[in-house]
Amino acid sequence: MARSASLSGYLELLPEERLVELHVLDTLRQVFESHGFASIESRAVETMETLLGKGEVDKEVYAVSRIHADDAAKESKLALHFDLTVPFARYVVENAGYLAFPFRRYQIQKVWRGERPQAGRFREFTQADVDIVGDGALPFRADVELAVVIARALEALKIGDFQLRINNRKLSQGFYTALGLQDAPAVLRIVDKLEKIGADRVKQELAETLGATAEQSAAALALAQIRTEDVSFADKVRALVPGEAPTELMEEGLAELTEVISALNERVPGRAVADLSIARGLDYYTGTVYETVLFGHESLGSICSGGRYESLATKGKKTYPGVGLSIGVTRLVSALIGSGALSASRSVPAAVYVTLRSDADWSAAEDVADQLRARGISAEVAFSAEKFGKQIKYADRRGIPFVWFTDDEGRHQVKDIRTGDQVDADPAAWTPAPEDLAPRIIGNTDAA
Amino acid sequence: MARSASLSGYLELLPEERLVELHVLDTLRQVFESHGFASIESRAVETMETLLGKGEVDKEVYAVSRIHADDAAKESKLALHFDLTVPFARYVVENAGYLAFPFRRYQIQKVWRGERPQAGRFREFTQADVDIVGDGALPFRADVELAVVIARALEALKIGDFQLRINNRKLSQGFYTALGLQDAPAVLRIVDKLEKIGADRVKQELAETLGATAEQSAAALALAQIRTEDVSFADKVRALVPGEAPTELMEEGLAELTEVISALNERVPGRAVADLSIARGLDYYTGTVYETVLFGHESLGSICSGGRYESLATKGKKTYPGVGLSIGVTRLVSALIGSGALSASRSVPAAVYVTLRSDADWSAAEDVADQLRARGISAEVAFSAEKFGKQIKYADRRGIPFVWFTDDEGRHQVKDIRTGDQVDADPAAWTPAPEDLAPRIIGNTDAA
Numbered sequence: 001m002a003r004s005a006s007l008s009g010y011l012e013l014l015p016e017e018r019l020v021e022l023h024v025l026d027t028l029r030q031v032f033e034s035h036g037f038a039s040i041e042s043r044a045v046e047t048m049e050t051l052l053g054k055g056e057v058d059k060e061v062y063a064v065s066r067i068h069a070d071d072a073a074k075e076s077k078l079a080l081h082f083d084l085t086v087p088f089a090r091y092v093v094e095n096a097g098y099l100a101f102p103f104r105r106y107q108i109q110k111v112w113r114g115e116r117p118q119a120g121r122f123r124e125f126t127q128a129d130v131d132i133v134g135d136g137a138l139p140f141r142a143d144v145e146l147a148v149v150i151a152r153a154l155e156a157l158k159i160g161d162f163q164l165r166i167n168n169r170k171l172s173q174g175f176y177t178a179l180g181l182q183d184a185p186a187v188l189r190i191v192d193k194l195e196k197i198g199a200d201r202v203k204q205e206l207a208e209t210l211g212a213t214a215e216q217s218a219a220a221l222a223l224a225q226i227r228t229e230d231v232s233f234a235d236k237v238r239a240l241v242p243g244e245a246p247t248e249l250m251e252e253g254l255a256e257l258t259e260v261i262s263a264l265n266e267r268v269p270g271r272a273v274a275d276l277s278i279a280r281g282l283d284y285y286t287g288t289v290y291e292t293v294l295f296g297h298e299s300l301g302s303i304c305s306g307g308r309y310e311s312l313a314t315k316g317k318k319t320y321p322g323v324g325l326s327i328g329v330t331r332l333v334s335a336l337i338g339s340g341a342l343s344a345s346r347s348v349p350a351a352v353y354v355t356l357r358s359d360a361d362w363s364a365a366e367d368v369a370d371q372l373r374a375r376g377i378s379a380e381v382a383f384s385a386e387k388f389g390k391q392i393k394y395a396d397r398r399g400i401p402f403v404w405f406t407d408d409e410g411r412h413q414v415k416d417i418r419t420g421d422q423v424d425a426d427p428a429a430w431t432p433a434p435e436d437l438a439p440r441i442i443g444n445t446d447a448a
Numbered sequence: 449m450a451r452s453a454s455l456s457g458y459l460e461l462l463p464e465e466r467l468v469e470l471h472v473l474d475t476l477r478q479v480f481e482s483h484g485f486a487s488i489e490s491r492a493v494e495t496m497e498t499l500l501g502k503g504e505v506d507k508e509v510y511a512v513s514r515i516h517a518d519d520a521a522k523e524s525k526l527a528l529h530f531d532l533t534v535p536f537a538r539y540v541v542e543n544a545g546y547l548a549f550p551f552r553r554y555q556i557q558k559v560w561r562g563e564r565p566q567a568g569r570f571r572e573f574t575q576a577d578v579d580i581v582g583d584g585a586l587p588f589r590a591d592v593e594l595a596v597v598i599a600r601a602l603e604a605l606k607i608g609d610f611q612l613r614i615n616n617r618k619l620s621q622g623f624y625t626a627l628g629l630q631d632a633p634a635v636l637r638i639v640d641k642l643e644k645i646g647a648d649r650v651k652q653e654l655a656e657t658l659g660a661t662a663e664q665s666a667a668a669l670a671l672a673q674i675r676t677e678d679v680s681f682a683d684k685v686r687a688l689v690p691g692e693a694p695t696e697l698m699e700e701g702l703a704e705l706t707e708v709i710s711a712l713n714e715r716v717p718g719r720a721v722a723d724l725s726i727a728r729g730l731d732y733y734t735g736t737v738y739e740t741v742l743f744g745h746e747s748l749g750s751i752c753s754g755g756r757y758e759s760l761a762t763k764g765k766k767t768y769p770g771v772g773l774s775i776g777v778t779r780l781v782s783a784l785i786g787s788g789a790l791s792a793s794r795s796v797p798a799a800v801y802v803t804l805r806s807d808a809d810w811s812a813a814e815d816v817a818d819q820l821r822a823r824g825i826s827a828e829v830a831f832s833a834e835k836f837g838k839q840i841k842y843a844d845r846r847g848i849p850f851v852w853f854t855d856d857e858g859r860h861q862v863k864d865i866r867t868g869d870q871v872d873a874d875p876a877a878w879t880p881a882p883e884d885l886a887p888r889i890i891g892n893t894d895a896a
Binding site: 006007010011012013014015018019022033034035036037038039040041042043044045047060061062063064065066067078079080090091094095098099100102104105110112114124139141142145148263266267347348349350362363366369373376377378379380381383384397398399400438 | 461495514589590821
């Protein structure tokens with residue numbers, strides 16, 4: 001990606017780069033579907049009220065308006081969606097009568113955020129979301145399953161070593177309450193800045209904003225430093241809380257996090273840690289929260305994040321609690337391409353370039369190509385009967401590995417233009433080596 | 449589709465409807481790739497200048513702006529693209545140095561038009577485009593090949609009988625000039641209204657606007673009534689022109705149209721007619737123009753349209769002539785779903801629902817599911833060990849055809865909940881019938 005985008009923050013891929021993205025999208029789709037997730041898409045626009053009612057990204061929203069709106073007053077104010085969770089919640093509420101719950105869906109679409117563009121941050125990007133939503137209730141096991149599905153999906157991408165970092169909002173909130181800090185969301189927001197501003201300033205803010213004592217601040221910071229691959233985090237948390245404190249909510253969170261970590265250790269060993277510093281910015285999470293680090297690409301931040309939400313989707317007294325995870329595909333793909341971690345073996349689908357002896361042979365050449373296509377071999381036919389050398393050069397320049405010749409007697413030959421080998425071939429039977437059939441995605445996990 | 453959209457003009461599909469759309473998109477992708485077309489995507493937004501410089505849809509453009517744009521003055525005015533041709537032309541010019549020409553690409557994306565919503569017209573819809581673009585020149589054979597590719601793609605969709613209707617701008621323009629009507633684009637625009645306003649008013653407008661004589665008007669209308677499945681249109685056209693008229697451009701158009709129609713009659717018999725009434729509104733077409741009618745769905749208008757453009761993509765003295773066709777996927781899919789012409793055999797990917805005897809069996813049940821998934825069989829595991837009757841009912845309600853049981857001794861059985869048949873099964877070997885493996889798309893071409 002030597003080119004720079006003609007519009008800042010908007011990435012456009014070259015054909016060979018797009019193949020890497022397609023590999024990622026196809027793989028995710030395959031894994032999601034194999035676990036029973038159905039595809040949906042939602043419209044790109046939402047009413048401004050829907051968007052601004054949720055989340056915290058109001059300043060990043062792109063408004064949309066018809067430039068010649070003659071009935072502006074009658075139309076709702078619209079904006080491009082900035083994630084796929086809020087639109088999905090609306091979709092579920094609107095279509096609840098037509099869906100079977102628990103409803104499992106994946107959704108792979110562009111989203112838009114008017115953030116200041118910078119390296120790896122885009123104003124338009126593709127997200128791949130998986131969510132499970134229940135009608136009124138959703139078993140906690142959904143939180144476990146979703147983490148397993150995402151771990152399997154990331155493994156299938158062959159992008160190198162990664163780790164899910166998991167926490168639980170009930171645990172944090174219960175813990176702060178047990179410490180005597182009543183405004184748990186405020187504590188979360190301040191402690192979440194730990195990496196940015198450091199421990200001293202976090203303590204200072206906790207004291208100034210919430211009146212926290214030195215002991216409370218120390219305990220809050222100690223919590224954020226707990227990170228275990230097994231379930232030993234639970235006892236470490238309990239050791240930080242005064243013996244007489246009420247800990248019901250905290251224990252609920254500890255039990256949930258224990259269940260997730262145990263199950264992941266069994267089903268996808270080495271892919272998850274309990275990391276009690278994970279907070280996730282969005283207000284709607286109520287239990288499990290997930291982030292994911294891709295080793296060697298730590299500067300990307302979390303490549304896959306999400307959590308449990310109890311009341312994002314509601315209609316009157318009805319609620320549709322859910323749990324979801326979202327992969328930031330564009331940021332991931334652009335990093336993997338940029339570092340050379342993933343690349344395509346060629347930029348065009350065609351495996352065979354069928355040459356022309358004379359312009360009148362075009363239809364016969366298309367017959368050859370159709371026989372190949374019918375057997376899953378992508379083929380392109382020359383437009384005109386230029387000198388063979390020129391036709392071969394054309395195929396070579398485009399990265400098409402094989403060139404097909406038919407002589408006056410109808411005898412067919414195929415040439416591998418990389419080796420120069422030329423052999424007799426039958427259009428109804430000849431098949432390239434599997435690695436030459438379609439563009440392959442080549443992983444180089446050493447590149448980081 | 450009993451539901452009505454919550455936002456007028458914005459279609460959202462239910463999971464089983466989305467499967468029909470995915471079938472269409474996957475099939476198009478497969479056919480396009482088998483003919484050597486590479487995938488690209490362009491950003492959803494273009495600068496206003498790029499969009500308004502081309503085409504004729506300015507009043508339909510959706511402007512996009514950050515709601516808190518602090519640097520509005522410095523940012524280009526942006527709008528959502530209304531087709532994929534104009535963005536593709538920009539992409540080609542910007543990336544010409546990185547592309548191998550003739551460049552063949554397909555592009556399947558959403559586009560937006562602020563048109564007044566009505567039945568079958570949407571403000572957001574998916575287009576599937578194929579184009580071939582040359583550097584400086586593009587052989588006419590590209591026009592032939594593209595029509596063949598689209599015919600093959602539409603055949604692969606199994607949506608019933610269709611016909612490409614093809615004309616040539618050089619032919620029409622040369623013909624009008626030969627008649628002595630110099631402003632050929634104006635004649636085209638007026639004759640294009642034939643179906644809407646009738647022959648008398650077309651004659652009247654030709655006379656009033658362009659000063660056409662009765663003979664000229666009659667000849668112009670006669671041209672628009674020529675429609676032949678073979679190449680006999682050429683002599684019919686020549687018969688309408690005074691013997692002494694200069695007809696060089698017209699003959700060029702006749703030769704091109706003859707080549708397209710001959711080739712299509714040979715390669716995809718019955719799929720194309722020369723229809724000299726086809727004009728296509730967009731100004732940038734310069735030669736071949738295509739429309740496509742789907743029989744039984746004539747009210748949809750053209751389901752696939754396009755043409756040859758010589759100078760859509762230009763940079764300084766460099767031009768990238770191209771030829772392209774675009775399928776209006778959303779309108780087509782919504783009509784095919786609405787009429788029952790295409791439907792999905794079930795709404796969920798899962799073929800097997802793995803039940804739980806006890807909550808502690810979840811991981812063992814996931815092991816069973818993983819063995820199935822590894823062999824391409826989508827499987828879902830119950831969240832909790834409810835009564836078997838309830839678990840079966842759950843699978844049934846979601847349309848999952850098979851339910852899996854494992855007893856205390858680890859003996860596996862699988863039940864077809866449609867027939868009630870229950871048999872011993874090995875998770876490493878059992879396979880459903882091919883028609884039950886994944887949701888199938890069922891065609892009913894009688895439905896129109």
